[in-house]
Amino acid sequence: TNGQRYGIHPFIVQIRSLVDHSSLPGITLGDIGPKFGYNTTDNGFLRFDRFRVPREAMLMRYAQVDMQGHYTRPPHPKLNYLTMVKVRSGLLYSSGVYLAMACCIAIRYSAVRQQGYHPGENPTEVPENTILNYQLQAYRLTTQLANAFAFWIAGKQQTELFEYLNSQIEIGELDLLAEVHATVSCLKAFSTWACADGIEECRKSCGGHGYLRVSGLPDLFARAVPMCTFEGDNYVLIQQTIRYQLKQLQKHRLHPLAAIPASFDYILDLESFAMQQLVIDEPLQWLDPLLHETILKHRAIRLLVELHAQLEALQDQGRSDAEAWNDLQSEFVRVARAHGFLVIARTFSSCVTNVPDIELRAVLRDVYNVFILRHIEDNVSEFMEDGFMNGIHSREIRVIVRDLIANLRPNLVPLVDSFNFSDSKLWYSVLGRYDGQVYSALYETTKKDARNASDVTPAYKYIQ
Numbered sequence: 001t002n003g004q005r006y007g008i009h010p011f012i013v014q015i016r017s018l019v020d021h022s023s024l025p026g027i028t029l030g031d032i033g034p035k036f037g038y039n040t041t042d043n044g045f046l047r048f049d050r051f052r053v054p055r056e057a058m059l060m061r062y063a064q065v066d067m068q069g070h071y072t073r074p075p076h077p078k079l080n081y082l083t084m085v086k087v088r089s090g091l092l093y094s095s096g097v098y099l100a101m102a103c104c105i106a107i108r109y110s111a112v113r114q115q116g117y118h119p120g121e122n123p124t125e126v127p128e129n130t131i132l133n134y135q136l137q138a139y140r141l142t143t144q145l146a147n148a149f150a151f152w153i154a155g156k157q158q159t160e161l162f163e164y165l166n167s168q169i170e171i172g173e174l175d176l177l178a179e180v181h182a183t184v185s186c187l188k189a190f191s192t193w194a195c196a197d198g199i200e201e202c203r204k205s206c207g208g209h210g211y212l213r214v215s216g217l218p219d220l221f222a223r224a225v226p227m228c229t230f231e232g233d234n235y236v237l238i239q240q241t242i243r244y245q246l247k248q249l250q251k252h253r254l255h256p257l258a259a260i261p262a263s264f265d266y267i268l269d270l271e272s273f274a275m276q277q278l279v280i281d282e283p284l285q286w287l288d289p290l291l292h293e294t295i296l297k298h299r300a301i302r303l304l305v306e307l308h309a310q311l312e313a314l315q316d317q318g319r320s321d322a323e324a325w326n327d328l329q330s331e332f333v334r335v336a337r338a339h340g341f342l343v344i345a346r347t348f349s350s351c352v353t354n355v356p357d358i359e360l361r362a363v364l365r366d367v368y369n370v371f372i373l374r375h376i377e378d379n380v381s382e383f384m385e386d387g388f389m390n391g392i393h394s395r396e397i398r399v400i401v402r403d404l405i406a407n408l409r410p411n412l413v414p415l416v417d418s419f420n421f422s423d424s425k426l427w428y429s430v431l432g433r434y435d436g437q438v439y440s441a442l443y444e445t446t447k448k449d450a451r452n453a454s455d456v457t458p459a460y461k462y463i464q
Contacts, residue, residue, distance in 0.1 A: 001065050001069040001070070001071045002069045002070070002071075004071070006063070006071055006073075008080075009058060009059070009063055009080070010058070010059040010080075011053055011057045011058050011059065012057055012059065013053055013057050014057075015027045015029060015046065024051070025051075026048060026049045026050050026051035027046070027047070027048065027049075027051060028045075028046070028047040028049065029044055029045060029046045029047070030044055030045055031043070031044045032044055032045060035226075036222055036225060036226060037219075037222030037223055037225065037226055038222075038223070038226060055067075062074035062075065062079045062080070063079075063080075075172070075174060076174045076177055078177055078178060078181055079169070079174075079177070081181055082166070082169070082177075084231060084232065085162060085165075085177075085180060085181050085184055086162050086166075087231045088184045088185065088187075088188040088231055088232065088237075089155065089158040089159045089161075089162045089184050089188075090155070090159065091188050091191070091192060091227050091231060092151060092154060092155040092158055092184065092187045092188055092191045093151070093152065093155025093156060093158070093159055094155070094195075094227065095151045095155065095191035095192050095194070095195035095224070095227065096148050096149070096150070096151030096152030096153070096154070096155050096191070096195075097152060097155075098195055098199065098220060098223060098224045099144060099147060099148040099151060099194070099195045099198045099199060099202075099224075100145075100148040100149075100152060100416070100419050100421075101216075101220055101419075101421060101425070101426055101432075102144070102148075102198065102199040102202035102203070102217060102220055102221075103141060103144050103145045103148050103198075103202060103416055104416040104417075104419060104421050104426060104432050105202065105206070105215065105216055105217060105220075105426060105429045105431050105432030106141055106144075106202035106203075106205050106206055106210070106217075106431075106432075107132065107141050107145070107412050107413060107415075107416045108413065108416065108431065108432045108433070108434075108436065109206050109209070109210075109215075109431035109432065109438060110130070110131050110132035110137055110141065110205065110206075111130060111132050111412070111413050111436070112130075112436050112438050113130070113131045113132075113206075113207075113209075113438070114127060114128035114129060114130055114131070115128055115129065115131055116128055116129055116131075116134075117129060132409070132412065133409070135402070135405065135406070137205060138405050138406075138408075138409050138412065139401075139402075139405050140201060140205050141202065141205055141412065142370055142404075142405050142408055142409075142412065143370065143374050144198040144201055144202055145367065145412065145415060145416065146367050146368070146370040146371035146374065147194050147195075147198055147371060148198070149348070149364070149367050149368075149371070150344050150345075150348045150368075150371045151191045151194070151195065151344070153347055153348050153351045154187060154191070154343070154344045154347045154348065155191070157347045157351075158180075158183075158184055158187065161176075161180060162180065162184075164176075165177060165180050178244060179244070179261040179262075179263060179264070181240070181244075182240060182241050182243075182244035182245070183241070183263050183339070183340070183343055185232070185237040185238065185240045185241050186237065186238050186241040186336040186337070186339060186340040187340050187343065187344065188231070188232070188234070188237060189228075189232075189234035189235075189237045189238050189336070189340075190234075190336075190337055190340050190341070192224070192227040192228045192234065193228060193234060195224050195227065196221070196224045196225045196227070196228055199217065199220055199221045199224050200221060202217060203215070203217040203218070203221065206431055209431055209442070210431070212430075212442075214428075214429070214430045214442070214445050214446075215429055215430060215431045215432075216426055216427040216428070216429030216430075216431070216432060217429070217431075219427060220427070235329075235332075235333075238332050238333060238336035238337075239329070239332060241336040241339060241340070242307070242332045242335055242336055244264075245264065245267075245304050245335065245336075245339060246304070246307070246308055246311075248260055248261065248264050248267050249267055249270070249304055249305070249308055250308075252267050252268070252270060253270070263339075263342075263343050264339070266297040266300045266301045266342065267301060267304070269297060269298075269301050270301060270305065273297075273298055273301045273302055273305075276298060276388055277387060277388060278294075278295065278298075278388050278389050278393060280393060280396065283396050283399070283400060286369075286373060286396060286397060286400045287365075287369050287400070289349045289353075289368075292345055292349070292372045293342075293345070293346070295376065295383065295388075295389075296338070296341060296342040296345055297342060298383075298388055299338045299382055299383055299388075300338040300339055300342050302386055302388075303331075303334055303335045303338050303382065304335055304338075304339075307328065307331055307332075307335050310328055310331065311324050311325070311328060314327055314328070334382060337379075338382070341375055345371075345372055348368050348371060349368060352364045352365050352367075352368050363408070363411050363415070366404050366407055366408050367408065367415070369400075369404055370401065370404050370405065370408070373397050373400060373401050373404070374401060376397060377394070377397050377398060377401060380394050380397075417434075422434075430442045430445055
């Protein structure tokens, strides 16, 4: 306005005629073509050529332009990201829901599918084994189910936090905005990655039938994978988390008594984390949520401090800030993940603690423990490389996880049933049917396929 640029702002602009729906003069637009998924969504290209956009088209809840062209800045520079924060919170929740749907399909199918015998069993005397009773099948699927619960719960909490943030902004309180933006950026990244990988693991656990489109899993995968890139590419998003983490670390070093946002409070352990070694007196300690908090906080502060030291070392060697930042981007994933999974673990544990039913709470506590311990197991080098944990700890965790998987096996079907997905919600998956009639449904669905409409394919005449 008035010859000055103020960056990107949102507008709602009419681009087609209200009479015949043709594009308006000065507008060039079209669809970008078929995609991996979401093909009913009209993603397109748009070009403006000497097209005047009226002032009234600008969304002016925060930034404003008056009739004289005077620009008023928003009260906080990140308010323009508010919509993205809401959507990213929704993607965290969607990751939990989509992964839960895949687990529901795979676990129900695995409870019906029978294959193989244990050594020494007589095939004439006993039926084949249900594949969910094979420990490895239960291990694979329980891991994904625990992730689904974690992301679902964290997604609901972040969505509620956004609503609270929005209410605070309405009264001019902006203190939470930067913290929520930094946290939800990494939560969106790691939940969508885990969701896509988890759905694929569920598909593979269903064998050849999981490859069929009527299983529902291929379409579910196609819905989940794009979440890794839309509303912010994940590798770009985690850099926003890293910048905020480093900013809070530097603030604490300069002003030790200054307040640190609650979700980043591990930074307050700056003086005490070094040279710590984890002491486990007996294996059941691995089920203690306070121990999990200690372990995850130690990793979060250690990795952050080491990243900061590496950045400073490169700058001392003559690298510019931008060059040093670029040189260390491969370290960002670990540092941001440490923050994100600490937030999810706290949310999950708090939710389980508040479950009033004792028996249900015990089952969900096992699910929570699988989530935490499998995460530590998969990233054990991050806990061992400074001597905080050791090989004995790693072996103890694997044994505890095996016991948890065995304890949860009888409850796997009730757990996925608790999501209350209808058959239509599961896209009428023949493998995930509530009634368990997998094979009759598979046969009937196959018979209705257009390629089976005739005994001889119409293409046969071309190869005679």
